[in-house]
């Protein structure tokens with residue numbers, strides 16, 4: 001395993017595991033390419049709030065498994081990881097409706113995390129925690145196999161240019177990695193507003209043998225699937241009259 005060095009703290013290039021080598025397979029994994037750890041400025045208020053509450057509610061990508069029970073201060077609750085939570089609009093809207101579930105929002109973009117952190121503190125939402133880092137590395141390095149009840153990826157960057165398709169987060173290898181981290185019966189939920197990305201994902205729905213695809217809607221899905229609000233990027237897509245496509249898989 002590569003070490004999760006500290007370069008990503010300073011806005012440098014984040015650590016990138018060679019998953020094919022680590023897992024000894026020929027599956028496809030996303031390349032972050034030259035995307036650096038996304039910085040961005042916080043307002044003075046956000047900075048103060050971040051400094052005060054991040055040590056309790058957030059952590060940085062690390063090479064150690066998350067002690068979920070200690071972090072949430074309760075044990076035996078289901079845990080869902082959302083990758084690319086952006087500003088956390090739907091994360092904060094869904095969490096109170098699934099108060100029994102531990103929600104971990106993973107994002108590269110610090111101002112997005114700061115916004116969610118602010119909402120979590122203001123609204124006293126006690127079942128959300130945050131990790132700053134590349135979601136694929138976070139899942140690989142910080143969650144052991146069969147430890148999660150759900151993984152959500154809402155409106156991932158579509159990387160529309162053909163030469164950038166290799167950066168898309170949904171690939172055969174990530175489906176395999178996500179499946180390995182889900183418990184039996186766990187759910188992977190992906191949504192996109194991008195027609196070409198939807199075609200790409202549709203081609204992959206049966207790519208991972210341990211994930212059973214459930215066409216939308218799946219009324220018996222054991223988890224909340226309604227985002228409650230239109231997220232920032234969902235709204236941008238709807239403004240352009242894009243169709244929203246939802247994907248649900250069950251770990252078997």
Ligand SMILES: C[S@@+](CC[C@H](N)C(=O)[O-])C[C@H]1O[C@@H](n2cnc3c(N)ncnc32)[C@H](O)[C@@H]1O
Pocket residue numbers: 038083084085086087088106107108109112133134135136154155156157158169231232233234
């Ligand atoms: C198009 S936005 C969608 C944000 C949010 N889910 C929404 O619907 O408004 C994609 C988000 O994923 C984040 N992101 C992209 N690649 C990521 C990765 N590998 N790990 C974690 N977050 C990532 C970006 O910083 C961005 O905030």
